[in-house]
Amino acid sequence: MNSIKILSFAKVNLSIDVTGLDEKGYHLLDMIMQMTNLYDEVFVQWEEDEKFEISLRSNKAFLPTDERNLAYKACLLMAEAFPAKAKGKIDINIKKHVPVAAGLAGGSGNGAALILALNKLWELGLDIDAMCALGEKLGSDVPFSIRGLAYGNKELGFGREEGAYPSARARGTGTILEPCPSMKGYLVLVKPPLSVSTKEVYTNIDNCEIPCRPDNDALVEALKADDYELIYNNMINVLENYTLNAYPKVKEIKDKVGQDQVARKVLMSGSGPTIFAVYKTKTQASIACNRLRKTGLESYVARPL
Ligand code: ATP
Numbered sequence: 001m002n003s004i005k006i007l008s009f010a011k012v013n014l015s016i017d018v019t020g021l022d023e024k025g026y027h028l029l030d031m032i033m034q035m036t037n038l039y040d041e042v043f044v045q046w047e048e049d050e051k052f053e054i055s056l057r058s059n060k061a062f063l064p065t066d067e068r069n070l071a072y073k074a075c076l077l078m079a080e081a082f083p084a085k086a087k088g089k090i091d092i093n094i095k096k097h098v099p100v101a102a103g104l105a106g107g108s109g110n111g112a113a114l115i116l117a118l119n120k121l122w123e124l125g126l127d128i129d130a131m132c133a134l135g136e137k138l139g140s141d142v143p144f145s146i147r148g149l150a151y152g153n154k155e156l157g158f159g160r161e162e163g164a165y166p167s168a169r170a171r172g173t174g175t176i177l178e179p180c181p182s183m184k185g186y187l188v189l190v191k192p193p194l195s196v197s198t199k200e201v202y203t204n205i206d207n208c209e210i211p212c213r214p215d216n217d218a219l220v221e222a223l224k225a226d227d228y229e230l231i232y233n234n235m236i237n238v239l240e241n242y243t244l245n246a247y248p249k250v251k252e253i254k255d256k257v258g259q260d261q262v263a264r265k266v267l268m269s270g271s272g273p274t275i276f277a278v279y280k281t282k283t284q285a286s287i288a289c290n291r292l293r294k295t296g297l298e299s300y301v302a303r304p305l
Pocket of ligand 1: 100
């Protein structure tokens with residue numbers, strides 16, 4: 001095989017709590033991550049040659065095509081880990097559908113896609129744990145992305161027994177993962193027309209008052225028991241305490257999305273700015289999505305994987 005297509009799924013956070021700082025100053029988290037069926041298409045071609053070369057293009061002109069791109073970075077990481085294999089040309093074409101810098105781990109997904117793709121194309125035979133250990137060096141959302149993409153791209157041959165799963169409780173800096181049941185229902189994702197820097201949010205969150213935190217033990221039990229009242233009560237993202245205050249536009253959009261009485265829950269994903277709403281049926285989600293689009297908001301219907 002010398003080419004492969006990987007679907008690079010976006011995640012949302014059903015909850016985020018910040019529990020402290022590690023010795024390096026990184027924030028310690030306790031959160032539930034959920035893969036959705038909104039994806040980028042990542043095409044990877046491999047041609048053996050004497051010279052090692054990476055070329056990358058995408059349908060978004062503003063995305064970097066060099067080592068600043070996480071997919072490119074993932075190739076360099078794999079080449080460093082497996083120098084004997086890194087002789088040839090890697091051609092990457094990313095068709096982006098997932099909003100960028102949105103709190104949906106789109107870039108991390110693309111990095112994960114390259115690790116999974118090169119594992120196949122270079123016939124490395126790595127298991128998921130080994131790929132996650134490599135992925136962690138790229139970013140803290142990459143191990144979850146590897147597990148979620150491995151789950152969603154069935155033809156890669158990984159199942160739940162091999163450690164592929166679409167939903168997890170994540171602790172530490174986000175890399176210590178435990179599978180948990182996926183949420184049911186449908187989602188409407190709304191991307192406000194602005195970017196929020198993840199770094200900025202974490203730098204400022206320690207100075208914010210946090211009036212309520214998710215009970216992630218209860219949330220996991222509620223997901224297991226399909227207890228939706230308990231699920232919605234614990235869908236809390238403490239990072240909203242910074243982002244919604246610092247970016248009134250995001251708060252305004254969250255309020256607007258929440259005006260729909262049919263929405264079961266409305267929450268910000270990651271450090272923002274994407275807001276998502278949970279609906280019971282696809283029809284409800286489609287109606288809500290169309291209504292939001294008519295007001296000019298970039299909106300998508302998705303479902304949990
Ligand atoms: P997270 O939820 O992990 O914080 P995010 O969804 O907020 O991620 P990304 O879409 O991953 O954010 O993009 C964050 C930054 O990474 C952007 O500024 C973008 O330029 C850069 N980036 C690098 N590679 C990629 C990629 N392949 N796709 C999207 N963004 C990328």
